[in-house]
Amino acid sequence: MEAKQILPKMPKSWNPASKPHKFCPGCGHGLVLKALGQVIDELNIQDRVVFGCDIGCSLLSWDFFNVDTVQTHHGRTTPVIVGIKRANPELITIAYMGDGGGYAIGSQHLVNAANRNDNITAILVNNTVYAMTGGQMAPTTMPDQKTETTPYGRDIKETGYPMLGPEMVAAIAHEGAYVARGSIAKFRQLKTFIKKAIENQMAGRGFSFVEALSTCPTNWRTNAEKTWDFVENIMPQYFPIGEYKVPGGKEE
Amino acid sequence: MGSKPIEGERKVFMTGNEAVAWAALAAGADIMYGYPITPQNEIMQYWTRLGPKYNKKFLQTEDELSAGFTTIGGVLAGRRAFTATAGPGNVLMQEPMSMAEAMRIPTVVVIQQRGGPSTATVIYSQQEVTLTCFGGNGEGLRVVYSTSSHQDLFDYTIKAFNTAWKYRFPTFVLSDGYQAKMRESVVIYDPEARGIRMVPTEPFLGKAGTPGEDRPAAHLRNTYNIEEELLEVLSKDIEEYERVAPEIIEYDAYNTENADLLVIAHGVVFRSAAMAVKELANQGYKIGYFRPITLRPFPREQLRQAAQQAKQLLVVESAYGQLLKIVQDNLYGLNVPIKTLLRPGVGITPEEIAEKAKALLAGKEA
Ligand SMILES: Cc1ncc(C[n+]2csc(CCOP(=O)(O)OP(=O)(O)O)c2C)c(N)n1
Ligand code: SF4
Ligand SMILES: [Mg+2]
Numbered sequence: 001m002e003a004k005q006i007l008p009k010m011p012k013s014w015n016p017a018s019k020p021h022k023f024c025p026g027c028g029h030g031l032v033l034k035a036l037g038q039v040i041d042e043l044n045i046q047d048r049v050v051f052g053c054d055i056g057c058s059l060l061s062w063d064f065f066n067v068d069t070v071q072t073h074h075g076r077t078t079p080v081i082v083g084i085k086r087a088n089p090e091l092i093t094i095a096y097m098g099d100g101g102g103y104a105i106g107s108q109h110l111v112n113a114a115n116r117n118d119n120i121t122a123i124l125v126n127n128t129v130y131a132m133t134g135g136q137m138a139p140t141t142m143p144d145q146k147t148e149t150t151p152y153g154r155d156i157k158e159t160g161y162p163m164l165g166p167e168m169v170a171a172i173a174h175e176g177a178y179v180a181r182g183s184i185a186k187f188r189q190l191k192t193f194i195k196k197a198i199e200n201q202m203a204g205r206g207f208s209f210v211e212a213l214s215t216c217p218t219n220w221r222t223n224a225e226k227t228w229d230f231v232e233n234i235m236p237q238y239f240p241i242g243e244y245k246v247p248g249g250k251e252e
Numbered sequence: 253m254g255s256k257p258i259e260g261e262r263k264v265f266m267t268g269n270e271a272v273a274w275a276a277l278a279a280g281a282d283i284m285y286g287y288p289i290t291p292q293n294e295i296m297q298y299w300t301r302l303g304p305k306y307n308k309k310f311l312q313t314e315d316e317l318s319a320g321f322t323t324i325g326g327v328l329a330g331r332r333a334f335t336a337t338a339g340p341g342n343v344l345m346q347e348p349m350s351m352a353e354a355m356r357i358p359t360v361v362v363i364q365q366r367g368g369p370s371t372a373t374v375i376y377s378q379q380e381v382t383l384t385c386f387g388g389n390g391e392g393l394r395v396v397y398s399t400s401s402h403q404d405l406f407d408y409t410i411k412a413f414n415t416a417w418k419y420r421f422p423t424f425v426l427s428d429g430y431q432a433k434m435r436e437s438v439v440i441y442d443p444e445a446r447g448i449r450m451v452p453t454e455p456f457l458g459k460a461g462t463p464g465e466d467r468p469a470a471h472l473r474n475t476y477n478i479e480e481e482l483l484e485v486l487s488k489d490i491e492e493y494e495r496v497a498p499e500i501i502e503y504d505a506y507n508t509e510n511a512d513l514l515v516i517a518h519g520v521v522f523r524s525a526a527m528a529v530k531e532l533a534n535q536g537y538k539i540g541y542f543r544p545i546t547l548r549p550f551p552r553e554q555l556r557q558a559a560q561q562a563k564q565l566l567v568v569e570s571a572y573g574q575l576l577k578i579v580q581d582n583l584y585g586l587n588v589p590i591k592t593l594l595r596p597g598v599g600i601t602p603e604e605i606a607e608k609a610k611a612l613l614a615g616k617e618a
Binding site: 013069084091 | 285333347
């Protein structure tokens with residue numbers, strides 16, 4: 001880290017009235033939303049964006065931006081956003097959810113929106129746990145990882161392997177779709193992925209999906225160093241970072 | 253192309269599902285979201301045949317959760333959006349409709365009841381009354397119209413959009429498989445030609461201007477930090493619901509002043525009840541009927557007034573006491589005995605009702 005970095009400005013599309021935000025210190029949600037805020041600013045689309053947030057810690061973003069926002073139910077942000085986009089294709093619609101919301105309770109919506117090539121952008125925060133409910137196993141919990149419902153570590157023989165979301169979405173999505181996995185540990189790349197996803201929607205090419213590897217020190221019960229190590233070094237071993245589907249087929 | 257789907261009015265012979273699709277078109281509905289289930293399928297089928305001629309949209313979703321939540325999305329975008337379902341689909345529909353109720357989102361849902369519980373039968377019942385009126389994890393702040401004819405289906409589908417958008421409570425047209433599938437005469441019309449003004453829609457999200465600069469951002473939520481915050485929202489909604497209820501309530505009544513026996517029925521069973529009651533009244537029996545058209549909000553005072561004049565009441569329904577519970581609740585404290593003819597999941601003929609009514613009037617417990 002550079003010592004004499006000037007304090008970065010808050011993205012213009014953020015809602016200053018709701019800052020400082022409500023995520024725990026060290027939480028990755030804030031960084032994902034910072035990347036998204038900067039992208040909204042750079043694309044100059046604050047007046048056209050509709051943001052939907054799920055139930056999970058993502059709900060804490062219901063007043064995060066100065067963009068029109070709806071907080072939905074657990075797993076149901078994708079269909080609400082699909083419904084909005086179908087009814088008014090002029091809007092730029094973003095569904096923001098956790099790994100539980102997207103890969104467990106709302107997986108049918110994710111799969112079908114991807115397969116229909118719905119022209120929306122879904123951003124999913126993978127923090128390997130159900131954070132809001134106190135740290136239970138998520139579809140993305142790593143093998144042997146301890147959670148409140150896998151106190152002895154996730155036994156993959158009993159509970160299966162972590163869900164590989166972008167891989168799955170890329171496998172079912174069609175030409176025109178954009179699919180990537182980024183990480184808050186590689187902020188600039190994550191921001192690029194989010195930007196490309198939204199540009200994909202703006203170009204009318206179809207479904208775009210970005211999973212963001214993220215942190216939950218509160219439920220991981222890790223200090224700053226261990227938290228960063230987990231997201232930077234451990235998670236990508238199972239969840240490879242990169243682009244999984246790019247229109248025209250030039251994955252980065 | 254693009255012209256009015258119905259000019260003036262026209263008498264037609266069609267199924268109830270077809271009447272719903274025409275009504276939605278006539279009402280200026282913009283988009284339907286739906287998942288196939290008998291007996292509502294033909295609503296989607298007619299909508300997808302008629303709709304494209306008038307730039308109307310349709311999305312076939314992955315399930316009824318999605319049908320309900322996409323309908324919410326359509327409404328949030330400011331469109332007259334609707335869906336239709338039945339039975340197990342109505343069960344799934346309760347999650348999105350809880351959200352619509354919590355956030356005062358004017359969704360319109362047509363329910364074509366079928367037998368339950370579970371998959372049961374695919375044609376007919378009146379067993380979705382409790383579910384449709386009170387199915388969410390909330391207080392039932394909804395409007396539920398129970399139709400008993402194709403004309404009702406056409407009229408109340410149009411009205412449902414206006415009620416929903418005027419009062420901002422999720423609104424249901426509660427019908428059943430008989431009405432959905434059978435054919436009968438109905439007058440379909442352009443609402444304007446009847447002097448019915450469609451309540452204009454407006455977007456909740458994506459209004460003009462940059463949020464935070466030209467206008468505040470819309471921040472819609474149904475999550476609250478503290479109990480008191482929720483209570484404040486709910487109290488306001490409940491107060492509003494009660495205040496507008498008298499404007500929404502609809503019912504039909506016959507011969508209530510001269511009735512020793514008052515028959516209470518809704519929906520398609522009301523047709524049998526009305527036939528039986530009128531026939532008996534013509535024969536000199538002291539009998540009348542009361543039909544709640546809105547099951548939510550319920551015509552409480554009107555029923556109490558009618559019931560007070562009777563010596564006994566007869567609740568008739570194709571369910572094991574779902575209307576009955578609502579009636580009992582609304583008549584609490586009145587000292588009129590309530591008799592029942594409850595046949596869950598099957599139709600009830602005028603003859604059966606007449607027989608029961610005659611036995612009751614003769615003082616025989618049938
Ligand atoms: C239908 C339903 N089931 C369960 C819940 C309880 N619930 C709230 S948040 C949550 C999990 C959130 O996990 P995730 O989606 O990964 O988001 P995170 O909190 O980790 O960001 C659950 C199960 C709910 N709100 N609704
Ligand atoms: S519990 Fe975890 S995911 Fe939720 S705000 Fe705190 S750190 Fe973030
Ligand atoms: Mg999570």
